[in-house]
Amino acid sequence: METKIALVTGGNRGIGFSITQGLLNKGYQVIITSRSLDKAKQAAEKLNYLGQVIPVELDVADDNSINQALESLQQKIDKLDVLINNAGIYPDEGVNILTIERELLDKTLNTNTFGAIRMVQEFLPLLKKSQDARIVNISSGFGEIDGLSADYPSYCLSKLALNGATIMLSQALRSQQIAVNSICPGWVKTDMGGDSAPRTPEQGADTAVWLATEAPRNQTGKYWRDRKVISY
Secondary structure, X not given: OOOOEEEEOOOOOHHHHHHHHHHHHOOOEEEEEEXXXXXXXXXXXXXXXXXXXXXXXXXXXXXXXXXXXXXXXXXXXXXXXXEEEOOOOOOOOOOOOOOOOHHHHHHHHHHHHHHHHHHHXXXXXXXXXXXXXXXXXXXXXXXXXXHOOOOOHHHHHHHHHHHHHHHHHHHHHHHHOOEEEEEOOOOEOOOOOOOOOOEOHHHHHHHHHHHHHOOOOOOOOOEEEOOEEEOO
């Protein structure tokens, strides 16, 4: 069988790193991206014993960086089976919805929401060459209508908008049989989630790996937690 290829943005640590591990364990070749090429390489070195890992420098908030990464990868791969939009920032310390400045709102939405949309747009030609293309957006309970918090304004709004983008991308790609879903990984023990979080990165990654590899492809445009559909 032909080896399937996946790309995980922000795959050098946390949930992205665990998603990469899960995909490698299922026999996928994985492209791991980070804003720092050195960090991507370091992560790849830790995982190479599981399978083939390609480290790539990529900043999802920068169109030039996305374009350069795509041009580099087109010399190495001829298709893409899975895109995991995991890269994100959580910069709301010390602000709330009444004090946050436009610059910070712009920065967070540009990374967490618009970055995912631009990744799909740019990598769509490679996804179209797959017989089983899947896109998974890593969202958050903070992006649910009932989970919004005035104390985490830019992050909540960015994930709320990412869930909306998931629905629209699914609609746009349904005719091409490309599945698009978003997940809530739960509160996970990572640099972002902190040491008090009850879930391991592996638990947070499980649903994303399942959607990328095993879930029925007709399941699209939905929002998942622990392999179950939940309300946006």
